[in-house]
Amino acid sequence: MTKTKSVTALAAAALLSASFAVPGVAQTIRIGVNEPLTGPFAASGTYVVNGAKIAADEVNAKGGVLGKKIELVIEDNKSNPTEAAAVAEKLITNDKVPVMMGAWGSSLTLAVMPKLLEYKVPMLVETSSSGKITTSGNPYIFRISPPSSVEAHAFKDIFPKLHIKKVDFLVINNDWGRGAAEDFGKMLKANGVQVGNVETMDQAAQDMSAQLSKMKSSDSDTIMVTTAVEQLTLVLKQAAALGIKKQIVTTGGSQNPDQLIDQAGAAANGTYHLTTFAPWFADDTPDPAATKYFLGEWKKRGFHFAGATESFRGYDGIRTIVRAIEKAGKAEPAAIKDGMWKVDFSGLNGKIKFEKQGPAGRESGQSFPNVYLIKIDGGKISLPKL
Amino acid sequence: MTEFLQHIVNMLILGSTYALLGIGLTLIFGIMRVVNFAHGELYSFGAYFVYFAAILLGFNFFVSILIAIVAGCLLGALIEFVLLRPMRGADIDTTMLIMIGAMIVMQNGEQYIWGGVAKSVNTPFPQAPLVIGSVSVSWLSVFVFCASLALIAASYLLINKTKLGKAMRATFQDRDTASLMGVNIQMIYMATFALGSALAAAAGALLGPVYVISPQMGNLASLKAFAIVILGGLGSIGGATIGGFMLAFAEEMGAGYISSGYRDAMGFLIIIAVLLFKPTGLFARAERIG
Amino acid sequence: MKRYLPWIALVAAASIPLWLHDPYILNAFITTGIFIIAAMSLNLLLGYTGQLSLGHVAFFGIGAYASALVSLGFDVELLFGIRVVHEPWPVWTGLVMGVVVAAFFGYVVGKLSFRVRGAYFVIVTISFAEVVRLVALNWVELTQGPLALTSIPPVTLGLPGVGYYDLYSKQSYFYLVLAVLALSYVVISRLVNSRAGRAMVALKENESLAVSVGIDVTGYLVLAAVVSAGIAGAAGGLYAHYLKIIDPDVFLFLYTVTMVIMVITGGKGTLAGPIVGGLIFGFIPVFSRSFLGPELQWILYGLFMILIVFVLPEGIVPAIEKWFAARDKDPETPLVKSTQAHIQDAP
Structure with missing residues (x-):
């Protein structure tokens, strides 16, 4: 009981001090x-x-x-x-x-x-x-x-160099992922690229092998993935475990490539990422000093x-x-x-x-920021000269 | 056909870990009548403990898993002693509320200690997958599959072949009679909760390195474990094992051939169907839940 | 004295916007009020029939979506090329439809899931809520899925030909929520004090006895589920038109947990319980925000929950009632005894 009392006293004290701590106007x-x-x-x-x-x-x-x-x-x-x-x-x-x-x-x-x-x-x-x-x-x-339409627009000039003929999408099931699949799909179709499977993954999902197995046997050459870094790590690891050899391109700008290299290891090698900020190449950013x-x-x-x-x-x-x-x-x-x-x-x-x-x-x-395409190879990040 | 075989292999691996999660919960649920909402938190506790032991303390990967299982067992015993023992005899929703409270405290405690950024554990297994024909699987998954089966077998033996297991089964069937026959009910409850927690921690310790470790990883695990327990029926190890594989099968095939958006709905749809047609679960012994 | 307590509380609550001008606290009162309505509906199932629905947020969310969609309009293609086009209707019809649709689902779920009891019932209701969430997430054509329904119009009051009045201000929303809360209170108290309500309590206390004296168990349970789901749907409708955006997050399990906490800590099976519990747990985050870090706020919330269950397992309201009864030696008989007597009297 004394313990409860002291906790209450503490809370009351904290409340009091908080109410006195109103900063000067x-x-x-x-x-x-x-x-x-x-x-x-x-x-x-x-x-x-x-x-x-x-x-x-x-x-x-x-x-x-x-x-x-x-x-x-x-x-x-x-x-x-x-x-x-x-x-x-x-x-x-x-x-x-x-x-x-x-x-x-x-x-x-x-x-x-x-x-x-x-x-x-x-x-x-x-x-x-x-x-x-x-x-x-x-x-x-x-x-x-x-928004993903801006990213998709920027990708229009990049994708021909990646030799994409047919693409599958694996996206997180929220506005972000669905938006990306829609905008990139529209842009790619308009430019003569076929769009195959569009698969979603629940926000909290940890096992994507089922979706990836489906893509493994499809005839696409590229998988475009949109999700946050944790789930992306899992996608790359699971794709590697399934022996998927297709080109993987990620979008959305929340990839944290360093975390990918750190946590997905070799599974991250050979993957491409669309990102809006390239801290690895500070000199190539718009304001290197900043x-x-x-x-x-x-x-x-x-x-x-x-x-x-x-x-x-x-x-x-x-x-x-x-x-x-x-x-x-x-x-x-x-x-x-x-x-x-x-x-x-x-x-x-x-x-x-x-x-x-x-x-x-x-x-x-x-506002319309820059979009960069980076590549992970041998555990290193590079700006591929395409 | 290639795709189908790959789905089957995925299903076996996923199912073995689901079974492990389900068995822990079904014991607690069946014997103690506690809807253990903290089960998923014990799962993430196991995962974080492997990270703690392997990365921060530098133990061997396999030793770390063993330590995590033991730690989960001890934490389970502690939770039982502090939170559940004083509330013995309270109705099911009262203890459930306590476990929800424990879940909130544990999950946010994890985030407080470890931060929200996911952790990962490196393993001694080669990164290149094992390829048999057109089917491909990572070595780590093979290890997880074997370890899960071993743990399932061990708990089956514990329940069916030991004196403690006999006392647990007696308590499950009739607590009062078991008590009259000299079974120490307090001890059985603590052992049950500790064992269930150890299995959840084991699942987390095995799966943490496969996935990434984050404070929210327990949420989905709890829901899936409930689904498995309902499929298998309360208190049935065999049922939970089959339930785990069934859930994995439904999810894998659902995502592969129907719609990935409804992947996680498959398990719940099966539950609803099972409860409508066979309300005591597929494999439960005849019993009445009050 | 006790008879006037609800009236005193109502008048006190109605006076709040007159002296409280802090919009943030008023906002907290409105959202708390909405969740209290939902908790009251849950209490009807949990407290009076003894059935713990852990999927209650499903009815809340269905009410929210139904109300929003009726007032926004939609255009969907069903199976076999059947196309359903719905033009926007006035908001109050949306609210009513939210109640109706939620109540309908309450009927279906009640009919199906009351075949099981206890822990099984808990899991069926969780499963139901999860399936509904996934439908809301994936049926993009109707619900916009994760893209969310936005620009939901505010509640409008008025009559055709007389003119309409948009309830934009916090004060008017406060009174609207208070009115729905009072109405739900009346409906629930009428129901539990009727013959049907006594039957519900009877079967909660002893189901086999209730069956043996000829009470139509499933019938009464379904009635409770329909009323409960309808009220939860009303709360959901208010939520949608107040927040003006809903997405599948409206089915968060956390919301069900919030309702359960409000009911059990306040005192299940008492009319005032969800209100007292709701005010406490609605306002803990408001106060703890000012002096604790984000995770610690949650930890305090969880610990407080455990503490209340430990100290007052019956809930706050029954504990206060007991305390008053002991002090006044009030001869009033507890509810349980009177219903048991009632059963024995039944032919």
């Missing part, structure tokens, strides 16, 4: 960060948050923005749409943030979007890929990650290098928001929203400049 500019830190997407959300922290520290070390330091208010949306909406509500009304970044998964972002309309607060979308996000007429949305600074900080903080390909979006996201605040001249939602349209700088993966998408008068902003 207007000393800092607050930026809301709405990411999955627990649940199935915890790993990715944590990476993005770590990237965001690097950007915030960098900005503050240089004196902040508009003469004030920025402060990230980071909340966990528990990989759950209901929570994502509640978190947005809390960030806007309790923490009074004038701008937010979030919410990783598409369904999480979609759940937040009505709140943006309600409170007229802009949000920078750093990861979600669903086409609906920028086409549904929500003028508070600014996205820096490419890339090197980011990677240096990433290493200094003891994070695993493999996370860099996910976390750079958090880093770029916060940097974009800070530039929008700068353009706005004041930390107010409406001004920041207008400021977003004036942002034009070189991010880690290409120019960040928003173009209008969606119904006229209510357009969302979409």
